[in-house]
Amino acid sequence: AQKVTQAQTEISVVEKEDVTLDCVYETRDTTYYLFWYKQPPSGELVFLIRRNSFDEQNEISGRYSWNFQKSTSSFNFTITASQVVDSAVYFCALSESANAINTDKLIFGTGTRLQVFP
Amino acid sequence: GAVVSQHPSWVICKSGTSVKIECRSLDFQATTMFWYRQFPKQSLMLMATSNEGSKATYEQGVEKDKFLINHASLTLSTLTVTSAHPEDSSFYICSAVLTVYSNQPQHFGDGTRLSIL
Numbered sequence: 001a002q003k004v005t006q007a008q009t010e011i012s013v014v015e016k017e018d019v020t021l022d023c024v025y026e027t028r029d030t031t032y033y034l035f036w037y038k039q040p041p042s043g044e045l046v047f048l049i050r051r052n053s054f055d056e057q058n059e060i061s062g063r064y065s066w067n068f069q070k071s072t073s074s075f076n077f078t079i080t081a082s083q084v085v086d087s088a089v090y091f092c093a094l095s096e097s098a099n100a101i102n103t104d105k106l107i108f109g110t111g112t113r114l115q116v117f118p
Numbered sequence: 119g120a121v122v123s124q125h126p127s128w129v130i131c132k133s134g135t136s137v138k139i140e141c142r143s144l145d146f147q148a149t150t151m152f153w154y155r156q157f158p159k160q161s162l163m164l165m166a167t168s169n170e171g172s173k174a175t176y177e178q179g180v181e182k183d184k185f186l187i188n189h190a191s192l193t194l195s196t197l198t199v200t201s202a203h204p205e206d207s208s209f210y211i212c213s214a215v216l217t218v219y220s221n222q223p224q225h226f227g228d229g230t231r232l233s234i235l
Contacts, residue, residue: 045226107154110161
């Protein structure tokens with residue numbers, strides 16, 4: 001069965017601190033995609049990143065970086081030098097796509113609420 | 119800019135009313151759209167997968183007669199909550215994917231906050 005676990009319910013940090021959001025997933029498929037989405041207080045979901053299961057290379061995008069470890073089934077997200085605008089709920093998600101067509105449903109984790117204080 | 123538009127963004131209505139929510143893909147054709155529901159401080163739960171020109175596929179536990187989904191065109195899917203009750207109050211959000219082989223992630227609408235009095 002597919003499952004995404006975000007053990008951290010809430011994290012509070014002070015601006016400029018680094019923060020890592022954990023994500024652990026379960027799947028029996030060898031081909032799958034992992035995602036991170038940001039949901040600010042206004043409610044919309046903002047796409048941050050997608051990784052396929054064959055690409056374990058870590059990625060950095062500005063202050064954001066992602067660490068994909070297949071051996072531990074984890075896909076952790078780090079925000080460096082956090083800012084108040086980073087305050088939001090962050091969701092990790094999984095989709096299984098045996099034929100690499102991204103039309104499959106997303107299984108979301110329960111989310112981590114990040115609060116960054118000035 | 120937004121690639122998926124959802125309307126309305128906010129609805130308050132009386133118990134027993136039916137409410138229709140629209141999800142439109144802007145400047146791309148979406149053969150598949152997804153409808154999710156999110157209760158306060160909880161995760162998003164998939165309700166159904168909407169495919170253009172065919173019947174929606176509902177997740178276990180979701181009443182298809184209560185949550186009517188219509189995907190009549192490649193740019194529009196609608197979710198109708200029939201005879202809504204207070205327990206249906208939630209945040210409903212749709213997503214759309216480009217036509218197959220596009221290899222693009224799902225794009226989400228801004229969501230609809232539904233409050234049933």
